[in-house]
Amino acid sequence: MTRGHGFRPVYHPAGHDNALRVAVQDLRSGRWVSMARLLDGTSGWCAWTRRTQVLAAVAAGSDVVRVWRSEEPESVAALVMHTRVAVERALRAHRSGHPRAEDLRQDARAGCLTAAATVPADPVPWICLLALAALDGDGHGENRQQPPAPMLPPGPWGLLAEAARRDPHNREAHHRMLQYLYARSGEGPASEALAYAHWAADAAPVGSALHALPLYARVERYRRERGHEQALDLYWVAEDSIRDACRALDSWFLFCDTDEASLLDLNHLAHALWGAIRFDDAARVFTALGPYCTTLPWAHRTEDPGDAALAEEVFRAARARCLGP
Numbered sequence: 001m002t003r004g005h006g007f008r009p010v011y012h013p014a015g016h017d018n019a020l021r022v023a024v025q026d027l028r029s030g031r032w033v034s035m036a037r038l039l040d041g042t043s044g045w046c047a048w049t050r051r052t053q054v055l056a057a058v059a060a061g062s063d064v065v066r067v068w069r070s071e072e073p074e075s076v077a078a079l080v081m082h083t084r085v086a087v088e089r090a091l092r093a094h095r096s097g098h099p100r101a102e103d104l105r106q107d108a109r110a111g112c113l114t115a116a117a118t119v120p121a122d123p124v125p126w127i128c129l130l131a132l133a134a135l136d137g138d139g140h141g142e143n144r145q146q147p148p149a150p151m152l153p154p155g156p157w158g159l160l161a162e163a164a165r166r167d168p169h170n171r172e173a174h175h176r177m178l179q180y181l182y183a184r185s186g187e188g189p190a191s192e193a194l195a196y197a198h199w200a201a202d203a204a205p206v207g208s209a210l211h212a213l214p215l216y217a218r219v220e221r222y223r224r225e226r227g228h229e230q231a232l233d234l235y236w237v238a239e240d241s242i243r244d245a246c247r248a249l250d251s252w253f254l255f256c257d258t259d260e261a262s263l264l265d266l267n268h269l270a271h272a273l274w275g276a277i278r279f280d281d282a283a284r285v286f287t288a289l290g291p292y293c294t295t296l297p298w299a300h301r302t303e304d305p306g307d308a309a310l311a312e313e314v315f316r317a318a319r320a321r322c323l324g325p
Helices: 018-028 033-040 043-057 063-069 076-096 100-120 126-137 159-166 173-186 189-201 209-225 239-251 265-276 278-288 308-323
Strands: none
Touching: 018 033, 018 043, 033 043, 033 076, 043 076, 063 076, 076 100, 076 126, 076 278, 100 126, 100 173, 126 159, 159 173, 159 308, 173 189, 173 209, 189 209, 189 278, 209 265, 209 308, 239 278, 239 308, 265 278, 265 308, 278 308
């Protein structure tokens, strides 16, 4: 593996998933057959959720899924992807302040309900409803349900329960819930999100990616409360931050198949261990990452989080420090 200053990270949503990489490439060229074959051969809700999420992010800017659905109207995978794309477009419209954002949200919500009724065993429609909940605040009664634990706020707990009923400890479902809590608190303290992340991690079995969830909440808390400070500052070497990093390492990373793990999870863990000055442990995660990098969380350790080049500089410096000369 290249370790020196000549190393250039690779950004690709498929990561180590070579079959997904082929489908993404064909999708970007306007072809849907590889995507259909990939999803038909995907087993397990974990892989199904991850692959449909990645494909939807790529497909949202084209009409490839619409063409696929018109040619294979009975395809369950095409229906789920149609729902995924509708939700992705609604989220993007909301972020950009598009004038049709509300219409797109309502259309996406209707599509989720249709998919949930058509494919009752699939967690993805419920995960998509969770994603839309962050746009709606307390607008629907389902977003005001009482929490399962006293330190947690009201929210769309019923939607989370529906996803969990189909796929317990689903990674994306809990990340969508975390995003709902971010939206609920605005730019205020992220204490509710951190409490939720610990609650979800406490209930997760060994090997679950949810043990990395508190690392996301800590990055968000840092972004809101500490600003952009020098690397390896006291926030990351505090006892509770180190504890969360070590827990993610010991309870998730050491037991997971890193070729199937989320690149974001691996980057967050490498970032947390590097920040905690656990360089040897971080080196194991950087090695598992291989050439792959994600802009977050590294961007939040720069003066301009919107500059991807600065995020890459932090990643490369952290990687070089941990892997050595």
